[in-house]
Amino acid sequence: MNKKPFVTLEQLEEITKTYPTPFYLYDEKGIRENAKALKEAFSWNPGYKEYFAVKATPNPFLINILREYGCGCDCSSMTELMLSHEIGVTGEDIMFSSNDTPAEEFAYAAEIGAIINLDDFTHIDFLEKTIGYIPETISCRFNPGGIFQISNDIMDNPGDAKYGMTEEQLFDAYRILREKGAKHFGLHAFLASNTVTNEYYPMLAKVLFELAVRLKKETGADIRFINLSGGIGIPYRPDQEANDIRIIGEGVRRVYEEVLVPAGMGDVAIYTELGRFMMGPYGCLVTKAIHEKHTYKEYIGVDACAVNLMRPAMYGAYHHITVMGKEDAPCDHVYDVTGSLCENNDKFAIDRPLPKIDKGDLLVIHDTGAHGYAMGYNYNGKLKSAELLLKEDGGVQLIRRAETPKDYFATFDCFDIIKGLV
């Protein structure tokens, strides 16, 4: 598949007159169309709700677009809870799926009425001691251990993951939570990340639905929702085929009819906590080639670095790159595309065949709309970029300004020595 940017060179030339590179650009049209398709794919389930995984793209402007399609927020930390609450997401429209959770975060989540999803058996006690009661609605996270596979393909390795409770712990947790006053239950699991197959959700659904039937039978718990969490992936590479959310929704429906309905559980709501699938393809990092270096390899130095996008450095992740204006030129050069960190893994691409790049060329780094900006950091004193929204009408809106040195030095404001800088 030919991966095409959602923005043209002409548009970028116009945008860069106002906003210097590097910056993140998001595609309102793409975000809307995808959110609508997700909603439709699960419309067979009356209680269905997507809780957008805020950690993927914690920008209120983007989250507000998703809210128009009925999405809530899935939070993993205090500031994500604060952000969601601040923009008016309330009560059970907030899911708190966290792990190794600090007491003050449980306390705040309870205060704003979020649904708490317990990662561990010991958190029952910890939560009760922290807030003084067990909420009426509560969820537990399951980890089946072992490896999770679809036919012969290993999807991921839950047995190696720090998250969730064993099956035995889960049954005990439901019993104890009931004794302590919980009335309505949720069941959650996240067993594989960035799956590019339509089979992951239906397979996960089968595991969770069958477990839910047994949990209900053996503990008497009223199971209100099953949370399939995140994990639906996107095709980062041009040779990958995108998931079809309609097929995924239909696959989950079939398992629902097969397992839950006959067990008298045809009123259970399906929840999802997608992050990558909601935003990944609808954001890109725009950067400019500023240097060319010929040593033992050919390097193109750009004005973005791993601080702006950590995934290649952290996971060796592939992000497709388009050299704007050279879409149809032959990829007859092989480059390492690097940032300026004093860190040799600061490379957006290694040995990548690309058209000849000239200084001043604009590069679009694809599929950075989720886990992109959000993972940024400040190593080497580098500053985070701006985030811009390409509106449906073609206009551009600044949805987060770039950091300035003042932001970087702000945490020294208590020291006289640095006063001049802040």
Ligand SMILES: *Cc1c(COP(=O)(O)O)cnc(C)c1O
């Ligand atoms: C990260 C995360 C998600 C979102 O994952 P994606 O791969 O972006 O869909 C959802 N739920 C939990 C608990 C997470 O940690």
